[in-house]
Amino acid sequence: MNAKWVVALVLGLHGVDAFSPLHNFGARLGLRGSHEATSRTRANLCTSLKAQMDKTSAVGWMGRPGSVVSEVEHVGKSKDARMSSSGTLQLDGANIRYDYLPGDSPAIVFLPALNQTRHGAKSTALKTWCRRQGRSFLVADYYGMGQSSGEYKDGCVSRWSKDTAGLIDWLHKEHAHSGVVLVGAGVGGWVMLHAARMRPDLVKGLVGVAADPDFTEAVVLPALSSDVKAKIEREGIAEIEWGGKPYTLSKKLIEDGRKMILLNGGPASIEVDCPVRLIQGLGDEEIPPERSLQLSECLKSRNVVVTYVKAGGHTLEDDEDDFRRIYSAIEELEHQNARKNWMRSMINAV
Numbered sequence: 001m002n003a004k005w006v007v008a009l010v011l012g013l014h015g016v017d018a019f020s021p022l023h024n025f026g027a028r029l030g031l032r033g034s035h036e037a038t039s040r041t042r043a044n045l046c047t048s049l050k051a052q053m054d055k056t057s058a059v060g061w062m063g064r065p066g067s068v069v070s071e072v073e074h075v076g077k078s079k080d081a082r083m084s085s086s087g088t089l090q091l092d093g094a095n096i097r098y099d100y101l102p103g104d105s106p107a108i109v110f111l112p113a114l115n116q117t118r119h120g121a122k123s124t125a126l127k128t129w130c131r132r133q134g135r136s137f138l139v140a141d142y143y144g145m146g147q148s149s150g151e152y153k154d155g156c157v158s159r160w161s162k163d164t165a166g167l168i169d170w171l172h173k174e175h176a177h178s179g180v181v182l183v184g185a186g187v188g189g190w191v192m193l194h195a196a197r198m199r200p201d202l203v204k205g206l207v208g209v210a211a212d213p214d215f216t217e218a219v220v221l222p223a224l225s226s227d228v229k230a231k232i233e234r235e236g237i238a239e240i241e242w243g244g245k246p247y248t249l250s251k252k253l254i255e256d257g258r259k260m261i262l263l264n265g266g267p268a269s270i271e272v273d274c275p276v277r278l279i280q281g282l283g284d285e286e287i288p289p290e291r292s293l294q295l296s297e298c299l300k301s302r303n304v305v306v307t308y309v310k311a312g313g314h315t316l317e318d319d320e321d322d323f324r325r326i327y328s329a330i331e332e333l334e335h336q337n338a339r340k341n342w343m344r345s346m347i348n349a350v
Contacts, residue, residue, distance in 0.1 A: 084127060084137070091166040092159075096140050097147035098167065101127055103136035106179035106204045106337075107171050108330060110139040111164060111188030111195075113210075113315075115247055117146035121315075122185055122209065125323045136177060140167055152248060153237045156256035157187070161194035168199045179204040181333055183326060186212055186286075186314070189278075193262055196272045205333035207326060208278045210314050212287045213295060214264075216257035219287060220249065243286035243314055263291075268300045275303040275336055277329035281312025303336070 084101040099118060108130055110123050118139040130137035141148040143163055144155030164182075171177040179202045184192035189211020196203040212219070220242060221229075231238045236251045262270050276299055280292040289308065296304045307325060309316065316322045 084131075089140075089167065089170055091163050094143050094163075095149040096143065096163055096167070098138060098140035099127070100175075101130055101135075101137040102175070103130060103134050105136060105177040106181050107136035107138055107175075107177045109164070109167065109171075109180045109182050110137070111160075111182060111184040111191050112139070112142065112145075113186030113188055115145075116185075117141055119146075121317045122183075122323070122326070125317075126183065126326065129323070129327055136171075136175070138167060138171060138180075153250040154252055155250070156252050157190055157194065157260045158256050160187075160191045161198065161260070164191055164195040165198040168195065168202050172202055178202075181205045181207065181330055183207040183209065183330070184211055185209040185316075187215070189213065190215070190260070190262070193270060193272060194260060196274060197270070200271075200273065203274055204337055205274050205330075206272070206276045207329045207333070208276070208292075208295075209316050209326060210280055210284055210287060211278060211295065212291070213262045214257070214260075215287060216249075216254050217261060218263070219291075221254060243284075245286075263294055263298050265298060267297050270295075270298045270300060272299050273301050275333050276301055276305075277332065278304070278306045279309065279312075279316060279325050279329065280306065281309045281314060281316050283310075283312055284314045286314040305332075 084099050086097065086099050088095045088097055090096075097118070108126060110118075110126050112118060112120055112123060118141045123139045127137050127139070129135075140163070142155055142160045144150040144152040168180050171180060181204055182192040182195060184190070184206070186209075189208035190213040192206050192208065192211075193213055196206055220240075224232075224240065228238055228240060232249060232251050232254065238249055240247050240249050276296075278292045278296060280289050282289050292306050292308075296306050307329075309322070309325070312318075312322065316325075
């Protein structure tokens with residue numbers, strides 16, 4: 001295989017015109033012309049390409065079907081038969097309760113919405129999908145929620161973000177996961193952004209479902225009555241109605257939220273470089289839909305796609321199509337990571 005045309009193929013896959021002049025790029029790789037490519041270089045290229053193609057067919061994250069779980073670890077067993085396990089992880093003096101499903105890397109980590117436990121509709125649907133796909137999955141109760149320790153009034157975005165970073169570390173060290181894709185719903189979308197900044201090398205992609213960073217300061221607080229604000233200040237917590245649903249809002253969440261604001265820095269101010277997919281309902285009764293565009297502009301990553309659902313509300317879990325959009329977003333990130341890894345291996349081989 002002509003080394004120059006291998007470079008052209010790689011560039012073409014990367015969106016560069018494969019028939020444009022390659023002199024400058026080839027010079028950086030040490031290629032002076034097609035006649036100088038040695039037989040050893042050609043052999044190495046072919047060997048690398050074959051190995052990568054074999055890996056693509058064998059490793060779930062590189063391309064499905066072909067999950068390591070279904071073909072190696074669970075030969076003769078249905079992927080639907082794999083069971084998740086529940087456990088407790090100690091993080092910063094607290095017991096964080098989680099459900100973990102073993103499978104392929106990167107692990108899919110779901111971050112629930114405000115006032116939600118790890119057993120919600122999105123979490124259940126995602127875990128079922130991951131089981132059928134041979135993917136690894138993790139979800140945990142936030143500090144102060146569900147079966148995790150702590151009082152709800154002490155829970156906040158900074159605490160939940162640090163705990164999420166700790167869970168990512170645990171997946172990497174104890175289960176040898178090469179990375180994670182974070183799926184955040186509502187406040188989980190706020191948490192996932194901070195966690196991605198804390199662990200940039202391990203977070204391979206983000207999927208936000210009605211993500212609402214800065215919602216306490218920018219959206220909810222200005223709309224609260226003076227009586228509710230006074231109760232929060234006096235008692236540290238209050239029940240409110242927002243978007244037609246009851247929520248518990250704490251003083252800690254509000255005050256901590258001021259320190260965790262992300263959307264006030266302007267274009268490309270959020271240090272997140274991984275691919276991001278944002279799914280937002282145009283009928284969102286809690287968060288203005290245009291905030292997804294604002295978030296997209298603030299992200300440093302150029303690989304950001306915003307999907308608007310015309311009839312979608314805030315929860316985006318009314319029918320199967322809502323869940324399919326999440327699955328499709330994860331698969332799209334998978335394909336992009338696979339192509340990126342393949343291109344890197346081909347360039348290194350050249």
